[in-house]
Amino acid sequence: MDNTKKKSNKQKNNQTVYSILFIIGTCHLLNDSLQAVIPAMFPILEKSLGLTFTQLGLIAFTLNMVSSVMQPLIGMYTDKHPLPYALPLGLTSSMVGMLGLALAPDFWTILISVFFIGLGSAVFHPEGSRVAYLAAGTRRGLAQSIYQVGGNSGQALAPVITALVLVPLGQFGAIWFTLIAGLAVFFLMHISKWYAAQIKLFSSSKKSQIIKRPNKKMSKAIKNAVIVLIFLVFARSWYTAAISNFYAFYAIESYGLTIAKSQIYIFTFLVMGAVGTFFGGPLADRFGKRNVILISLLAPAPLALLLPHIGAVSSVILLALIGFLLMSSFSVTVVYAQELIPGKIGTMSGLIVGLAFGMGAIGSVALGSMIDLVGLTTTMIAISTLPLLGILTYLLPTDEKVRGWYA
Structure with missing residues (x-):
């Protein structure tokens, strides 16, 4: 009877729960x-x-550093x-921050309002990633992509927000986004109930699993791999920060565009980044x-130099290609790091x-x-x-080698 129950739990853990993945991705x-809204x-x-x-x-810096x-x-x-219930609480903090941002006189x-938004993000991201992991089954790359593409799609909305909301309404237009925060809190209450039940199931099955502890040589290799990942994240984050936060000014200065038209460049980069993430x-x-x-x-490197x-016109095309290629590793980097140190x-x-x-900050x-x-x-030439x-990346151990460490 116990063996049958364990087998049933294992089958459940191996199933990909797409409904939960799509809801957490939406959140x-x-x-x-x-x-x-902030860089927008x-x-x-x-x-x-x-x-x-x-x-x-x-x-x-305040937004990104608090969350990082x-x-x-x-x-x-x-x-x-x-x-589990930290998820809706985190979005409540963001809702308070959005209200402050809309009304801020100086x-x-x-900065204080942005702090609350950063705090909400700090709570949401690791717990949201854990929900994606629990709902992934055997398809961890796909699950993390569904989760992360939601975030990147949200970031890609910045130019649309600027053109359609903030340009006509100004700073006070940010108050409409308190409604978006409220909607997220509503969805996350449902996620939290599933998450709480899943944690019990996952914990009971985890007790029967033995994760191989790394020896001294393996621990050094893991640390070196994490250091390499940090450098790779640095390169991607600084480049993305430059384009997301300042390329609109570059387009206005170089091509004589209005604020609204300059957002086309940022939107193209970010929306194609979201597609690449998926x-x-x-x-x-x-x-x-x-x-x-x-x-x-490496693939977008020559395009970035150009x-x-x-x-x-050519800039829009190149930004689309760079965004797609550069962000295709966003969710992959997270899964690779999780597999480097299982259980964390x-x-x-x-x-x-x-x-x-943090690097972006x-x-x-x-x-x-x-x-x-x-x-x-x-x-822009320097970045x-x-x-x-x-x-x-050539310094990272292969996927097969990482799996072999814990076999």
């Missing part, structure tokens, strides 16, 4: 669309409050003590995670995704200051070399 879209407001805030590029960089620092800490805690109030997971399930990570950085030297799902998800936010400040010092064109760091 990820809603969560990240709230974050997308940069051109508005620059004019209405007279902010410098350095101050805009500090706003992005908190994510791995929350992930470490919830690996030992899962908190730079410092904006396809990256299934490709990694079939061709290997390390291979997808390698191609996603981007600052071409015309307005929240920690590794929080580390890699949080690291992406530092990049936003550094790039904003660099633009103030040397100008937009010089900065075009970052995808070349993808060559470091």
Whole structure:
């Protein structure tokens, strides 16, 4: 009887629960669309409050740094003590932040509001990734892609938000996004109930599993692989931060565009990044995670080098290709890190995704200051070399080698 029950639990754990994956992916879209409001407001805030590029960089730094620092800490805690109902609480924090952002009269109030949005994101991401893991069954790459593509789609909404909401309504238009936060809280209450029941099932089946502990040599190899991943995340995050936060200004300056028209470039980059994120997971399930990570950085490298030297129409095409290729490894990097250290799902998800936010935060400040010092064109030429760091992927152990460590 016990054997039959264990077999039944194992079969359930191996099934991919698409309904949960699509709901958590939708919530990820809603969560990240709230974050997308902040860089989308940069051109508005620059004019209405007279902010410098350095101050805009500090706003992005506050948002991304809070979520990046908190994510791995929350992930470490919830690996030992899962908190299913932390998900709706996190989005409630973001809802408070959005209300403050809409009403903020000065730079410092904006920073406080952004802090609450960052805190909500820090809670959501590691726990959302754990939900995707629990619902994945045997298709971890696909599951993580469904989850992450929701977030990237939310980020891609930033230019649409700017053109359709913030340009006509101004800063106060951000108040409409409190409704989006409320909708996410509603969905996450349903997810939390499923999550709580699944944790009990997963915990009971986990007791019968023995994960091989790494020896000294293997531990060193794992640490080296994590360091390489950090450099790869750095390259991708700084390049993405440059395009997402500042390319609209470059397009306005170089091509003489309006704020609304400049958003076409950012939207193209981000929406194709979301498409790339979706396809990256299934490709990694079939061709290997390390291979997808390698191609996603090296393939767009020559296109990135060419981007600052071409015309307005060609730039849109190149941004589409770069976005697709570069972001195809986003979810794959998370799954690769989770498999490097099994049993630390929240920690590794929080580390890699949080690291992406953190690197983007530092990049936003550094790039904003660099633009103030040397100008937009010089900065865009400098960051075009970052995808070349993808060559470091050759230092990562292959998927087969990682699986062999825990066989």
